Amino acid sequence: MSEMGTGSATAGRRRPARERLLVTAARRFYADGVTATGIDTIVAEAGVAKTSLYNNFHSKAELVRAYLDARHEEWLATYRTRLEETVGPREAVLAVFDTYADHAEAAQATGFRGCGLLNAAAELPVGDIGRDVVRRHKETVEELIGCHLGQLLPSRPGEAGVLAEHLSFLLEGAMARAGLEGDGSRLARARTLAAALLDEAMAGS
Amino acid sequence: MSEMGTGSATAGRRRPARERLLVTAARRFYADGVTATGIDTIVAEAGVAKTSLYNNFHSKAELVRAYLDARHEEWLATYRTRLEETVGPREAVLAVFDTYADHAEAAQATGFRGCGLLNAAAELPVGDIGRDVVRRHKETVEELIGCHLGQLLPSRPGEAGVLAEHLSFLLEGAMARAGLEGDGSRLARARTLAAALLDEAMAGS
DNA sequence: AGTAAACTGTACAGGTCTGTACAGTTAGCG
DNA sequence: CGCTAACTGTACAGACCTGTACAGTTTACT
DSSP: OOOOTTOHHHHHHHHHHHHHHHHHHHHHHHHHOTTTSOHHHHHHHHTOOHHHHHHHOSSHHHHHHHHHHHHHHHHHHHHHHHHHTOOHHHHHHHHHHHHHHHHHHHHHTTOOOSOHHHHHHHTSOTTOHHHHHHHHHHHHHHHHHHHHHHHHSTTOHHHHHHHHHHHHHHHHHHHHHHHHHTSSHHHHHHHHHHHHHHHHHHHOO | OOOOTTOHHHHHHHHHHHHHHHHHHHHHHHHHOTTTSOHHHHHHHHTOOHHHHHHHOSSHHHHHHHHHHHHHHHHHHHHHHHHHTOOHHHHHHHHHHHHHHHHHHHHHTTOOOSOHHHHHHHTSOTTOHHHHHHHHHHHHHHHHHHHHHHHHSTTOHHHHHHHHHHHHHHHHHHHHHHHHHTSSHHHHHHHHHHHHHHHHHHHOO
8 A cells, every 4th residue: 555656566576574564463463462562573473584574664663553554444445345235325334333343253263352443542642643543544434424324314414424423432332342342242232223323313304 | 449457557657659659650551551651660750669669569460450440449439429410310321421521621631542441451462350340340331321221211121221331332432532532522422412312212102 | 697676594782671689768656 | 765667779680672783595587
């Protein structure tokens, strides 16, 4: 997503080290936290020389930033897959809830611990750029919901906005609780609550 | 809250060091995160000898645990104060939302960063006892809401339980978003949403 | 075959981390 | 006054942290 301007000639070669570092960093950052995970742990587990890490990233902070960006892109990809299976705006809203549930299920095997982006933001100090990345990610999620709700309630844009925020709170709250409990059942119930709110809004005046 | 069995004779003397450590640890753990805050930083800022820290706490993990317990007690105290000002179960539920808003406002000056307990849990690995403390805290919050709802909807206990979980999600989701944005306006809107849900439930069949 | 880029392995600098040791000092109590 | 317990200051052990240096090796493409 960042610099592939050198063209496809080098694209096939330059990947291995950087990609393995990102995959390993994602695993350890999510499982153990950003601060608690050392550079040495990552390079050892990735099977890569430490020099290669600092050839691809100028600092640990930059690796963390790449991790956050990758998580966001990964979320979008899962969401788009879910969205393709839907018909109409009501199902599209619920696809956002399903995307969260997908993450919970995927992480179940290795230890589900909630939203990786929110967890990372929780250990970054006020003012850190990483917190803005996560804030914008959550705003994007709310906007996606709001976009579908705009289609569902075309004559009531104000109500759509309020409902989008309501659903965003439901989603993030359920994710936080689910992360503490280590399983996705809270997310399933949040989806049920969301579906009821959607039906109510569609039936409403 | 832990060991005051030695009686009030020593109670007046033994406090200073332990108390200053807890106050300082709370400030730094909240602002910078648990892992990123070193022992040396805490003892220096508390104006206490490092030996005194290890006389009061066996390890950093125990200090973290004391921090989590203190945060929980602090939350309960704020909540009880809020509860005293209320009349009836509807207002009692909203008092829980007000308690969260109180925290946001109090932390505003030094840097509001969301729920300290949730933030701490976010950087603890799966299996850490601290995560259970936070999970139980959030369950307590939901139970308190559920208790008031049981009074509000005495003939519909099932509905009360579902609504309690719904309100808990609203609350935690709004807190997560508020923490990312650094102010409490999201919490104010969550309170509005909660009030509407309560009115609807009271008017409902 | 030759060139350029990515990659490796290791060693190291300089700092910070948690936790301990130990001798000395302060403060409340009878 | 004298006892006891809390507290102080400093030094240190041993591990781990991020980031750099540098010489050598692999890999891909011409």
